[in-house]
Amino acid sequence: MQLKVLYDELTVRQKIKQMAKEIENYYKDKTDTIYAICVLKGSIHFFSELVLNINMNVDYSFVHVSSYAGTESTGKIRVKSWVEESLENKYVLVVEDIVDTGNTLRYILNYLKKQRPAELKIAALVEKKKYDHGIPIDFVGFTVGDVFLVGYGLDYEEKYRNLPYIGYLE
Ligand SMILES: O=P(O)(O)OC[C@H]1O[C@H](OP(=O)(O)OP(=O)(O)O)[C@H](O)[C@@H]1O
Numbered sequence: 001m002q003l004k005v006l007y008d009e010l011t012v013r014q015k016i017k018q019m020a021k022e023i024e025n026y027y028k029d030k031t032d033t034i035y036a037i038c039v040l041k042g043s044i045h046f047f048s049e050l051v052l053n054i055n056m057n058v059d060y061s062f063v064h065v066s067s068y069a070g071t072e073s074t075g076k077i078r079v080k081s082w083v084e085e086s087l088e089n090k091y092v093l094v095v096e097d098i099v100d101t102g103n104t105l106r107y108i109l110n111y112l113k114k115q116r117p118a119e120l121k122i123a124a125l126v127e128k129k130k131y132d133h134g135i136p137i138d139f140v141g142f143t144v145g146d147v148f149l150v151g152y153g154l155d156y157e158e159k160y161r162n163l164p165y166i167g168y169l170e
């Protein structure tokens with residue numbers, strides 16, 4: 001299998017900067033603090049780069065969930081850790097590296113809603129249009145078709161996460 005580049009490092013970083021500005025513009029008249037939730041492991045690099053480029057106060061928290069075996073969703077979400085702080089009346093922004101089948105996000109949103117945030121928005125670096133996952137994503141970086149991606153946090157069996165670009169295996 002060969003590794004091919006889809007979005008190089010500069011393209012990814014520029015896209016994240018652009019998303020950060022969009023997010024800032026959206027929130028600046030609503031609240032002075034965004035409560036951003038990083039969905040581990042995959043979102044680590046996107047999350048870090050995004051919040052570093054948002055020029056307003058951002059509180060952080062982390063959830064760690066996983067459901068993939070190879071290139072397929074098992075459909076079973078395993079929760080390894082969850083947010084401990086109260087989300088009540090907070091402006092919550094869920095930060096995902098990729099929305100594919102939508103199973104992970106659907107699961108997360110379902111639980112976060114019960115914690116009564118003031119608002120729940122979603123930022124995803126990549127949205128895959130292989131299925132109609134039916135979840136509106138508020139801030140999207142790239143939209144792709146039916147291709148399994150790696151790099152910038154995205155893994156194939158825990159490999160390739162630390163590539164500084166987004167690629168695919170052919
Ligand atoms: O929309 P879906 O089909 O649910 O796919 C998206 C989710 O799958 C991946 O996580 P994974 O379960 O591989 O865990 P990881 O982040 O630790 O790699 C990815 O990071 C997203 O969280």
Ligand code: HPA
Pocket residue numbers: 068098099100101147148149150154155156
């Ligand atoms: O295309 C993908 N790559 C890596 N992880 C993923 N999780 C869902 N889709 C993907």
Ligand SMILES: [Mg+2]
Pocket residue numbers: 042068154155156
């Ligand atoms: Mg994974």
